[in-house]
Amino acid sequence: MPDRPEIVCICGSSRFVETMRLANRELTLRGIIVLAPGEMNGTVSESQRSVLDALHLRKIDLADRVLVVNPGGYIGESTSREIAYARAAGKLVSFTESDVRW
Template identity: 70%
Template sequence: MPDRPEIVCICGSTRFMDEMRAANRDLTFAGVIVVAPGEADELITNEQKAALGALHLRKIDLADRVLVVNPGGYIGESTSREIAYAHATGKPISFTDPV
């Protein structure tokens, strides 16, 4: 038995928050520690959006692997940046839908 549960960072477009919540629930019930994007409404400033993006990269640093929630294969600009960061740091990446 491992010393600690696996840590998974969920990435994906905020348009898929329902799907990310479902993935979070499923992983949590499977005994996984989940870190996920913070929920923010559309009224955040560009500065706040940049700060949240930087914070999410730190979440990737904490994770053992990354799960990209990408219904229909959709990957936006921010998620693409997160995937590139995860690749650069050697994190395994999986996707909910084919890309």
Template identity: 70%
Template sequence: MPERPEIVCICGSTRFTDEMRAANRDLTFAGVIVVAPGEADEVVTPEQKAVLDDLHLRKIDLADRVLVVNPGGYVGESTSREIAYARTTGTPVTYTDPV
């Protein structure tokens, strides 16, 4: 039986949706299972944002590694919380750009 593929959770600012999609595609073609942030075409309410934020932490729980998509080194408040959470759970964190 083949070894289980690595599971990577993508984190990053919603302003980098295109970059996160590209990372998802590249990782998937490399044989990685990708867990990515949810997307919405409409304005998200504060209540929905809270649900999505908590759900994303659960996605980090599933991952072997977190990949932070951070063009130009940008890391926002929500992403900073996700990084801190990953570190407290011992999940390795890597970045697309230097921090």
């Protein structure tokens, strides 16, 4: 038995917030620690966006692996950067839609 539960960081477009919530719930109920993107209502300034982007990279640092939520195979610019960051850090990256060319 592991010393601690697996830690998974969820990445994906904010347009898929409901799908990310479902993934969070499913993983949590399986005993996995989930690090998810911060959810913001309303407008976020550029400086706030920079803080949130940097914070999410730190979440990737803490994770054992990354799960990319990508309905329809969609991966946006920010998520692409997060995938590249995770891979450069040696993290395993998986996708909810398996037909992805990464």
